[in-house]
Amino acid sequence: MTAMDRRPVFSLSPLSARYPEPELQPEKMGRWVVVQGNFVLVSKGDPPTVILTHYPESSGIDRDGIQYLGMAGAVPFYAAELPAAVPVPEGYCLTGARELYGRCPDEEVALAAYALRIIDYDRSTRFCGRCGKKTRALRTERAKLCTDCNRIVYPRLSPAIIVLIRKGDQILLARSPRFPAGMYSVIAGFVEPGECLEETIHREVSEEVGVEVKNIRYFGSEPWPFPDSLMIGFVVDHAGGEIAIDNKEIEDAGWFCCDTLPPLPSPMSISRALIEAWRRNDL
Numbered sequence: 001m002t003a004m005d006r007r008p009v010f011s012l013s014p015l016s017a018r019y020p021e022p023e024l025q026p027e028k029m030g031r032w033v034v035v036q037g038n039f040v041l042v043s044k045g046d047p048p049t050v051i052l053t054h055y056p057e058s059s060g061i062d063r064d065g066i067q068y069l070g071m072a073g074a075v076p077f078y079a080a081e082l083p084a085a086v087p088v089p090e091g092y093c094l095t096g097a098r099e100l101y102g103r104c105p106d107e108e109v110a111l112a113a114y115a116l117r118i119i120d121y122d123r124s125t126r127f128c129g130r131c132g133k134k135t136r137a138l139r140t141e142r143a144k145l146c147t148d149c150n151r152i153v154y155p156r157l158s159p160a161i162i163v164l165i166r167k168g169d170q171i172l173l174a175r176s177p178r179f180p181a182g183m184y185s186v187i188a189g190f191v192e193p194g195e196c197l198e199e200t201i202h203r204e205v206s207e208e209v210g211v212e213v214k215n216i217r218y219f220g221s222e223p224w225p226f227p228d229s230l231m232i233g234f235v236v237d238h239a240g241g242e243i244a245i246d247n248k249e250i251e252d253a254g255w256f257c258c259d260t261l262p263p264l265p266s267p268m269s270i271s272r273a274l275i276e277a278w279r280r281n282d283l
């Protein structure tokens with residue numbers, strides 16, 4: 001499997017966010033993903049599912065908060081929020097989207113994360129960030145329009161680079177103090193305003209582990225909706241310099257070969273996909 005063949009766990013496909021969004025006809029058709037706070041409602045079956053086939057009006061859902069997610073063929077998908085005071089319906093429980101990985105098909109894990117993301121976007125954009133007046137949702141794209149100053153707000157996306165650094169038969173892996181005990185991963189960091197991705201790579205690698213890199217090659221990308229990243233993966237070669245960690249973002253780093261790899265990130269992440277592609281000699 002090459003990078004391009006890989007379907008990122010959190011990609012929206014096969015749902016597609018087509019616009020203009022269809023008229024809401026909840027009684028007739030549609031599929032539903034229901035969230036409460038930062039959790040998604042999941043059936044207790046085996047396997048569990050996040051896709052509900054009926055309009056969950058009876059569960060106390062606020063109709064104004066319903067969000068169009070996209071279309072799967074001719075079927076519209078919606079997200080809705082169960083208010084905090086409403087008990088979870090019998091036969092269901094609440095879970096985080098990441099905890100569904102491996103328990104549901106990837107498409108449903110992605111759908112759960114997307115529903116959480118879009119409900120949160122709706123909650124945090126009900127008022128204009130510039131003038132404070134109410135916004136209204138546009139039906140022609142995923143955006144909100146301020147009813148007073150006409151500012152348009154789109155869902156926030158935070159692009160981040162993720163980069164595998166090679167030196168001979170070794171790769172550079174590093175440990176953030178936030179990682180689970182013993183785990184190492186590749187270098188990652190957010191893109192700053194005004195930067196192109198190549199500049200972010202050089203800056204982040206230099207800041208975090210003090211080495212220089214060259215030969216930047218694109219690997220693949222992945223939505224990472226926790227809460228709003230787009231990870232853009234690259235492979236680079238070591239160009240010079242010894243490892244010098246910053247002791248803030250990174251508490252340890254080193255060069256590893258195939259047979260000395262430490263515990264790695266979850267297989268659902270692009271960082272792990274990069275490392276696995278290198279291990280298979282696919283880069």
Ligand SMILES: [Zn+2]
Binds near residue numbers: 131146
């Ligand atoms: Zn405004």
